Amino acid sequence: MADYSDKELLALFRDDESKNYSFNLIVRKYQERLYWHIRKMVGSHEDADDVMQNTFLKVWKGLESFREDSQLYTWLYRVATNEALTFLKKKKTRYFISTDDDESHVQNKLESDVYFEGDELEKKLHKALAKLPDKQKLVFNMKYFDNIKYEDMSEILDTSVGALKASYHHAVKKLEKYLLED
Amino acid sequence: MRKFDNIEDLKRDTRAGYTVPDGYFENLPMRIQQRCIDEQKSSFTEVVKVGILSIIKPYLLMGSFMITLLIGIYTVNTFLIPSDQMIVTPALSENGSYKIEDMMSQFNESDLTAFVDEAELVNAVNENYSGEAVEFLIDENIDYSTLIEECK
Numbered sequence: 129m130a131d132y133s134d135k136e137l138l139a140l141f142r143d144d145e146s147k148n149y150s151f152n153l154i155v156r157k158y159q160e161r162l163y164w165h166i167r168k169m170v171g172s173h174e175d176a177d178d179v180m181q182n183t184f185l186k187v188w189k190g191l192e193s194f195r196e197d198s199q200l201y202t203w204l205y206r207v208a209t210n211e212a213l214t215f216l217k218k219k220k221t222r223y224f225i226s227t228d229d230d231e232s233h234v235q236n237k238l239e240s241d242v243y244f245e246g247d248e249l250e251k252k253l254h255k256a257l258a259k260l261p262d263k264q265k266l267v268f269n270m271k272y273f274d275n276i277k278y279e280d281m282s283e284i285l286d287t288s289v290g291a292l293k294a295s296y297h298h299a300v301k302k303l304e305k306y307l308l309e310d
Numbered sequence: 311m312r313k314f315d316n317i318e319d320l321k322r323d324t325r326a327g328y329t330v331p332d333g334y335f336e337n338l339p340m341r342i343q344q345r346c347i348d349e350q351k352s353s354f355t356e357v358v359k360v361g362i363l364s365i366i367k368p369y370l371l372m373g374s375f376m377i378t379l380l381i382g383i384y385t386v387n388t389f390l391i392p393s394d395q396m397i398v399t400p401a402l403s404e405n406g407s408y409k410i411e412d413m414m415s416q417f418n419e420s421d422l423t424a425f426v427d428e429a430e431l432v433n434a435v436n437e438n439y440s441g442e443a444v445e446f447l448i449d450e451n452i453d454y455s456t457l458i459e460e461c462k
Binding site: 148151152155156159160161163164167168173177180181184185188243244245246247250251253254269272273274275300303304307 | 316317322323324325326327328329330331334335338339341342343345346349
């Protein structure tokens, strides 16, 4: 499969004859990055799959009017992030899950999840992450696991670089304190 | 469990211990493409439905209002007005005018006098009838319907 740049993919998408082909290439290029980003937010594979489909549906509808004032991947990340946050908000409202329940909820989910192969320390890390507010968890995931630059993160989350650095710093302190408790 | 001193010690794997079913990423683009096509079809159908509905809705409302009105008139006419009080169109005579007897038989004295107040009635009697004729009617205690019967 030919390796196209984002600009080329967008140009192909705007041509009716190559629209479907271009979209297919975009999905293949970014699916894994976006999937793991979503998965770390929502936890289960089934939920991540739902959010992924919703994300790419929005991309399909919105790509025509994408103004290219940001990079394609930051725009895709932004759509995926918003979909994941919306999903989490709806889930908490629907099932009346409070933040206090998150820790035991995550523990139970990880124990029964066939698509989790992490060791005990990774389980503990996920339990600790569940204690963080969603946006702080997001910042931590994007910096720690995905190694996204603060400038790109600022575009994705529409937050200043300073605020993101502070958020990450606090997140690390909370997690270290929790992980060292035992 | 692995020893933990610093969060930087942990393995920085973007998957963070999570996995996916076999072949998930191979099949995902096709599933997403199909979902986009289905979504496009259902949104087109919705647009057509909404479009047609918005055009015919006012006519449907007008039609149902008219039907309700007609049913109401028919119901009132059939069930609520007693048959002896229903207005029946008198039959036409041979020369095209209505038969006076048919017309008069639909009304009783009280119906007629209800439309005329006492002063008008007295004036009409005074103008159109001789005093003798009126006195005769009163003395003989003849009522109006009896008079009509005798005229037939």
